[in-house]
Amino acid sequence: GILAFAVCPGFTMTGMADDYLESRGGDKLLADIPLGRVATPEEIGTIAAFLALDAPPSMTGAVLDANGASYVR
Incomplete structure (x- = not known):
């Protein structure tokens, strides 16, 4: 009766991610994300x-990527 899921966020706009993005060129990194922005903590x-x-029980074992479609190429 135990369900398991994995949430795999890409960059999420936290203070730590903001500092990292800025130190690596910010807009250049965002250009590689098709959505054009990173996730918010609320998302x-x-x-x-x-x-x-x-989530329905049939989703157990699912891995949910939240990366602005950065894996889609």
């Missing part, structure tokens, strides 16, 4: 809340 929280409260 990652929404994913976690969905998995905890609303």
Whole structure:
């Protein structure tokens, strides 16, 4: 009766990520993300809340990437 999910965020706009992005050229790194921006902490929280409260049991074992489509090429 235990369900397991993995949330795999890419860059998320926290203070640490903001400092890292700025030190690496900011806009140049964002240009490699098709969405053109990084996730917000609220977006990652929404994913976690969905998995905890609303995800159907058949999703168990799912890995959810939240990376602005940076893996899509």
